[in-house]
Amino acid sequence: MPKLNCPEVQNLLEAFHDNELDSVTSLSVQEHLDGCPDCRRQWRWLCEVEASLQRLSESTPSATRDFRRRILQPASRQPSAMLAFFRTHRRMTGVASLALLFVFTGIVLLTEWTRADVMLFVRDSVKMAQNAAPVDLHTSNTEEAEQWLKRHLGFAPTVPDPTGFKLLGARSCHINREPVGLLLFERDGQRLACYVRRASMTALRGFDETTPQGIKLGTCEGRHVVAWDAGDISYLLVADLPKYALLAVADEFTNGAPHSLKQ
């Protein structure tokens, strides 16, 4: 058994008291204390301290019932519970996130795919100009054109009479799965196609500008296109006209003629 000197023993007194020494060292400390009044005095002071700490611990108040309830309340652990769920179900969370990503991408792609482009109308108007898609009704009578559109589309816009333009006829067709009516005008050999439908034309892709009146303006395949919504009916004009001239016609449509829907 190793002999310990006073400083060594005094350094070990706390561990000796707490039974944290191995049995050999513990015996050495005990033996030293038995024969050393100085260290024994230190030991007795330590016992006073330990007794006081014991009393301190015993007199320490417990947590109140109200406080315990607060700690147990789900609200106090809600953020962690959610995090904990994600952490515990990592694989499931990963799969769910991937599925959500696919669904989101699908929705975006589908929306883009179903969103028609002004190009469809421009190409249709070019076909009209080349007589590849002739009008169904040949008439210069606006009232007759209105009645005909009402029969074929279920609604009839008031057919305007833009200055200098002569009505050639009307046609009904489907563009991008939407029923559309067409009124074809002509002025000095220049043709003006006026498309009408219930779904908004201003939501189409391909417009670059918007006028203060809310008229959308775009250019596609060398032709200018304007569109506007008037109540529950929407208009789109395509013509091989300068931008300002087409806007002037659109202005005449919007201000000069009422666009109320005739059922």
Place this chain on the structure above:
Amino acid sequence: MPGKEYDAREEAILGCIEALYRTAFRLTGNKAQAEDLVQETYLRAWRSLSQLHGLAGVQPWMFRILRTVFIDQLRRASSRPKLITDVDKVLTAPEQLAPPEVSNVRDRCELDELFDQEIISAIAELSDEERLALLFQAVGELSYREISEALECPIGTVMSRLHRAKRRLRHRLAAHARNYGIMRTTSREEEQKDAEA
């Protein structure tokens, strides 16, 4: 099953409230601050529950969080006065005398009360790490190994911190007893008698 394991860990964590609160009370010295400290400890524990592996180390883990929160709060306050005294220089002499021996129960109670008040103020003057080690042991009832896990230091460091802390308390008690004139003077003969007994 992960869910069941989670429930068991939550249960184990909730089982530490009492020890944590009592330790927090002695660390802060008042009920309101102790509740804040423990509440913040639990918030952090819920957030990092997944870092807890197994149920064996729950208590040291919770005390480690308590210590982190406590140190953070001290840093935020940063105005706590430090009253570190050089005990080796100032208070060596009182321990040359033995503690008083009081046989009367009433006198003993008064003496205990006197000592307890002195111990409370002496604990408040310890360094933060010494205070944490001491209160984790005395009030939290952690073993040396658990304290070393909670304070993230080797067991040897825990032993030396506890030794330094308790030595300061011994000196304080001895000096206090001397100042109150309740010290017992012992002669060499008496000491010999003590030894023989």
